[in-house]
Amino acid sequence: MADARQTDRLAALRRWAGARHAADGERLRIELAAGDASFRRYYRLWLGDAPTRIVMDAPPDKEDSRPFVAVAKAWREAGLPVPALHHADFDSGFLELEDLGDTPLHLCLTDDGLANDAGDDDAYREALALLATLQRRAPRTGLPTYAAALLGRELDLYPDWCLARLLGIAPPPCWPSARARLIESALSQPRVAVHRDFDAMNLMRHAGQLWLIDFQDAVDGPLSYDLVSLLRGRYRRFAEADYAAFIEAFRREAIKDGRLADTIGITTFRYHADLMAAQRSLKVLGIFCRLTLRDAKPGYLQRLPLFLAHLRDSLAPWPAFGELSAWLDSDFAPALHRELARRGLQARGVAP
Structure with missing residues (x-):
């Protein structure tokens, strides 16, 4: 069941990202970047010549993304180094963020x-x-x-x-x-x-x-x-x-x-x-x-x-x-x- 759910979420993410960037979601390059101890998953999104983005998949029935968005905005306004938030869709549970790379x-x-x-x-x-x-x-x-x-x-x-x-x-x-x-x-x-x-x-x-x-x-x-x-x-x-x-x-x-x-x-x-x-x-x-x-x-x-x-x-x-x-x-x-x-x-x- 978990694998089927993840497959469905990835398909939904592709449709969402395609609509956001006026592209065919099935043709977009989207790859898993990281998992999480919670139900969140992170994907890297390629956008041609533009910088890559990170899409957070936070299923809305499992995770509330509003605290993340509120803190991201407040801390960025305070001059703290947090990723830029490009888009947040609370109904779908998808957030598009600045890509900070792969080096924790x-x-x-x-x-x-x-x-x-x-x-x-x-x-x-x-x-x-x-x-x-x-x-x-x-x-x-x-x-x-x-x-x-x-x-x-x-x-x-x-x-x-x-x-x-x-x-x-x-x-x-x-x-x-x-x-x-x-x-x-x-x-x-x-x-x-x-x-x-x-x-x-x-x-x-x-x-x-x-x-x-x-x-x-x-x-x-x-x-x-x-x-x-x-x-x-x-x-x-x-x-x-x-x-x-x-x-x-x-x-x-x-x-x-x-x-x-x-x-x-x-x-x-x-x-x-x-x-x-x-x-x-x-x-x-x-x-x-x-x-x-x-x-x-x-x-x-x-x-x-x-x-x-x-x-x-x-x-x-x-x-x-x-x-x-x-x-x-x-x-x-x-x-x-x-x-x-x-x-x-x-x-x-x-x-x-």
């Missing part, structure tokens, strides 16, 4: 981002400079609030999809208090426009700079969220000293330009960043299991050990999470590795 930042990293390579560090510094620009310029007006209810729903993906449905185990007794503490920390931070998936896969290298894509889930939320999305994302597990240096450089810059009060010291900011990273790691563990069990995308399971490592790294410095950390080692990690072995999967992206 993660393809520029060494050894899947795990090697200690100076070029990789430079790439992350470039990404963090873009993040600072995003936080300074992007308006928060009109963005959904990253409130306690949303943070809680995201955290609940972990016990619902990862523990109960994938592994068949219960959360530890400390889960309710740990969950509440993570939400409290997130809500106590200064608020900025949050991309919400500021990872190396969503930063495109094009025309000599980095560009932002996949920003449809942007919210008004915690200052550290996009920071830890990048530093504890799917392509790198930093050594503690390197991670701490990036966090401190971000803190100093944020104080200098007014995003963060100068009363927020190193330990306090590190605490909030680590708890934000833990919240996101738990959410990702749940989402990746949902993608496998609900959406038949099993490749995501191989990334679970990396996000478990991120979760352990984030909680380890803080005694208040000692019970949860111990349970991760005694119960969760063995159950996860048994399940991956049962499925014949090997962990990806975990540094030695």
Whole structure:
């Protein structure tokens, strides 16, 4: 059924693009450029001597493209590097965008981002400079609030999809208090426009700079969220000293330009960043299991050990999470590795 649906969507896209450009849709060159963890798909459209375009296929019964369009317009008006929007048809679910090429930042990293390579560090510094620009310029007006209810729903993906449905185990007794503490920390931070998936896969290298894509889930939320999305994302597990240096450089810059009060010291900011990273790691563990069990995308399971490592790294410095950390080692990690072995999967992206 999925293949038939995709064939029907592609045929509809051809008719739509043909009508848009006064051409025979069947003769247009249209090729798949990228898939997505959601139901969106991206196609490259050739238009003779004109620059190529990207057409986003976001089935309207599955995806709402209005947030993407609203953020694209607001951020472009703010001078941020986002693709130009040439046309949006909400009824059909097709959007025509500027083509930013085929080089997301993660393809520029060494050894899947795990090697200690100076070029990789430079790439992350470039990404963090873009993040600072995003936080300074992007308006928060009109963005959904990253409130306690949303943070809680995201955290609940972990016990619902990862523990109960994938592994068949219960959360530890400390889960309710740990969950509440993570939400409290997130809500106590200064608020900025949050991309919400500021990872190396969503930063495109094009025309000599980095560009932002996949920003449809942007919210008004915690200052550290996009920071830890990048530093504890799917392509790198930093050594503690390197991670701490990036966090401190971000803190100093944020104080200098007014995003963060100068009363927020190193330990306090590190605490909030680590708890934000833990919240996101738990959410990702749940989402990746949902993608496998609900959406038949099993490749995501191989990334679970990396996000478990991120979760352990984030909680380890803080005694208040000692019970949860111990349970991760005694119960969760063995159950996860048994399940991956049962499925014949090997962990990806975990540094030695």
